[in-house]
Amino acid sequence: MGIQTLESLPKTMAAVVCHGLEDYRLEEYPTPTPGPGEVLLRVESVGICASDLKCYMGAPLFWGTGDTPGYCQPPVIPGHEFVGRVVALGEGAGEKYGLSLGDVAVSEQIVPCWQCRFCQRGQYWMCPNGDVYGFRQRAFGAMAEYVRLPADAINYRVPETVPVAHAVFIEPLACSIHAVQRGEIELDHVVVIAGAGPLGLGMVAAARLKNPHLLVAIDLNDHRLEIARKCGADLVLNPRQVDVVEEVLKLTDGYGCDVYIEATGHPAAVTQGLAMIRRLGTFVEFSVMREPVTVDWTVIGDLKELNIHGSHLGPYCYPIAMEMLAKGLLPMEEILTHSLPLASFEQGIELVHAGTESIKVTLQP
Structure with missing residues (x-):
């Protein structure tokens, strides 16, 4: 059956690329193509998380301590809090995830291996081989116009009862x-x-x-x-x-x-x-x-x-998060304080770092 597409895809896209600590650049990057079981989203919104800030500033978890390797694998596109619209489906991906072209979708922040002891026990969020979007080569993030969801990802269709602008908060709320x-x-x-x-x-x-x-x-x-x-x-x-x-x-x-x-x-x-x-x-x-x-x-x-x-990530919590947002249990208009264009990512990082004017800062590619 091959790849299903909603629209003609450009050869390149605007993307923020992490090259190292405090070395993030807006670049033209090849638009990803979904393989079998993979999904391509046109990014609607991507949040700047505190962990993105800490990676940017050089926290040892991401860059290593000398004795232990860092988690970040540059060059990589950051961004693990995101929502997007399905614009391409690799072979079998629609049936696998219950997704159709045009659907609004999110993906859990970790892409597990599904083979290790933890994955086999249903504890996939602790997978030692798992890749969190935005830090790893297997799972580039969504600070870009498009993001590819690997075949091992955990994806959800966002119900129409959740406003698209609020759906970017599903990931942090699940955590x-x-x-x-x-x-x-x-x-x-x-x-x-x-x-x-x-x-x-x-x-x-x-x-x-x-x-x-x-x-x-x-x-x-x-x-x-x-x-x-x-x-x-x-x-x-x-x-x-x-x-x-x-x-x-x-x-x-x-x-x-x-x-x-x-x-x-x-x-x-x-x-x-x-x-x-x-x-x-x-x-x-x-x-x-x-x-x-x-x-x-x-x-x-x-x-x-x-x-x-x-406490690590948000396992089994995405459906609950979507329900909470659908019911309006959080004042999202006051939580989502800043919506910036992708090119203003440095301003967004500074807003998160200062923490005085903002609560949740998002980028719109």
Whole structure:
């Protein structure tokens, strides 16, 4: 049957190409062609994630430490938060994913190998051979006019009930939902979410669905805290204005919060969480840190016997994220603060880095 196409495709496309840390360039790049089982999207919108910023700035996870290799494989097109319209289908791809030409679609951020121990057990998001879009040669990202979804990708058709402009938030919201699931929240819990950026706000909205006894959001930015209220936070705290550890201890008769989710990416938020969480509490670490974090592990072990849960990607959460967006459970018009042309990617990165004027910054190729 061969390739099905919706429209005539150009030979080249505009794309942001990562050549190294702080070396991203807008270039003309060959337009990809889908092979068997592959899908080609015309990109409608692509988000700039905090991990994109950290890769740009040289975080060890992406560029290595000397002893361990980095995850990023330049030259590569960045961008793993994206939504696009299906413009070409490789042989068998439509039937495989239930996609048709013209559909709006998203793809989970990791392309697994489907052969390793984790993939065979359904734990594909921990695949050691998996490639996250935008960092790896097998899965170029969507800071471009077109993006190719490899045959091993996990793709979804976006329902018409989700506005296309909001669908770019499906990926980060899925990550937020997974982090909340890792918190194992119960009805009588006091839950603290540190960080009211795009991911933290998604966590607040997801945690609200768990209906805990008290849901607290912490951030240094009062405007973001107001958005957190609209996402469902019962109480918001700014560390510049109050001693947040003292406030949480007061609220809990000195015991501390039951669940603490770290979504700031700042080392101080880790030590803050260890100070305010109760004995036998659950600490969820979500962020990609720019530098190593040192804490007193005695607090984790001998003093409080904490449950320490990591959180990685958004497995099995994309359908839930789409449903949340369809129901309007987040104030998306206030979360999606900046929509820039692809050529303004450097301005977008600066906005994310500053974090004072923006919440979610997106690029429109």
